[in-house]
Amino acid sequence: MHCKLVKLHQYSGEKASVYSLNIEKYQKTLFDIFLEENTSSFKSEIKEIMRYITLISTKTGARTSYFKEQEGGRGSENLFALFDETDRNLRLYCLNYGTEIIILGGGGYKDSSISALQDDPKLKKENYILRSLCREMDKRIREGNIEYTADYLDFVADSEDDFEFEIEIE
Amino acid sequence: MKKMSKPKEYTSKISEELFQEMTEKEWENTEKKMLLAARIDEAIKRKGWSKKRFAYEIDKSPSEISKWLSGTHNFTTESLWQIENLLNIRLINLGHEDNTAEIANLKLIITSTHVRMLNRREKLPTSYDEEFSFPPITIPTSNESSKQHYQA
CATH class of the missing domain: 1.10.260 (434 Repressor (Amino-terminal Domain))
Structure with missing residues (x-):
């Protein structure tokens, strides 16, 4: 599926920039889809996640202690889970680049009976989308197609095409 | 050559609506x-x-x-x-409450032959264990002999 990396200006601030992947077919980002899928059942938690992300970008930066690490396995070391606590219902996947850049993916309801994400089809799908994006981003950064700005708050490239991806989304 | 292209900005309508509720x-x-x-x-x-x-x-x-x-x-x-x-850090601030007491009013009771000051030489309390002093005052009377100086 054809996707584009976009900057979520409503969530970005001086401490961090927040991005997501815009799915061309749906004309929506992965994060917007996450909000739409979960607002009716978990509105209060959704709003807390939104405040959390905004405060990360405006006040605190993306501190590693705010994220659950090692959600992506080998080759996807930048993949974290946000807001993934035992007393919370939702899990949101994201990619972190230092404390200054976050790429928000999707996520979903996290059943407490599930021990491995692969046991939950929805979480597995969302997690694997970000694994694909992570591998492709790492490749483009490694090859110099995508770089960081001097303050590490943004990505830059030679062309906007460098922010387009073909990601397998079931 | 310096790279100049950045990802496009995206506006989330659903986010806007939810932000307004907060x-x-x-x-x-x-x-x-x-x-x-x-x-x-x-x-x-x-x-x-x-x-x-x-x-x-x-x-x-x-x-x-x-x-x-x-x-x-x-x-x-x-x-x-x-x-x-x-x-060894402070997370809860239990600083002292402001215990300044308000000085309500100073009563001066005047009769025809004498003056009685309620607040004498004592200091008025500004906190639970603090006081301040009045300056001395002279109260003239019509009878010179009964003129007295009172000090608070």
């Missing part, structure tokens, strides 16, 4: 939780400890410490005191 109090509560977690995290680092070491020292599991530092946790006061003592 109260100042909700923002404040979320911010406080996150800043508290950050302060504890920084204090652990200053001590040169890993999170595992901190968990051991405070007799909690590493997963509980991860929760503490996530920025989503609601701490009990007992936990905060424990953390304060171990990391």
Whole structure:
């Protein structure tokens, strides 16, 4: 599926920039889809996640202690889970680049009976989308197609095409 | 050649609607939780400890410490005191309340032959264990002989 990396200006601030992947077919980002899928059942938690992300970008930066690490396995070391606590219902996947850049993916309801994400089809799908994006981003950064700005708050490239991806989304 | 292209900006309509529903109090509560977690995290680092070491020292599991530092946790006061003592930081401010007492009014009772001052030489209290003094005052009377100076 054809996707584009976009900057979520409503969530970005001086401490961090927040991005997501815009799915061309749906004309929506992965994060917007996450909000739409979960607002009716978990509105209060959704709003807390939104405040959390905004405060990360405006006040605190993306501190590693705010994220659950090692959600992506080998080759996807930048993949974290946000807001993934035992007393919370939702899990949101994201990619972190230092404390200054976050790429928000999707996520979903996290059943407490599930021990491995692969046991939950929805979480597995969302997690694997970000694994694909992570591998492709790492490749483009490694090859110099995508770089960081001097303050590490943004990505830059030679062309906007460098922010387009073909990601397998079931 | 310097790279100049950046990802396009995206406006989320659903986010806009949800942001409008949020109260100042909700923002404040979320911010406080996150800043508290950050302060504890920084204090652990200053001590040169890993999170595992901190968990051991405070007799909690590493997963509980991860929760503490996530920025989503609601701490009990007992936990905060424990953390304060171990990391030698201040998280709860129990500064003294302002105990300045208002000076209500100074009563001056005047009769035809004498004057009685209720607040004499004593200092008026401005706090529970503090006082201040009145300046001396002279109250003239019509009869010179009964003229007296009174000092508060």
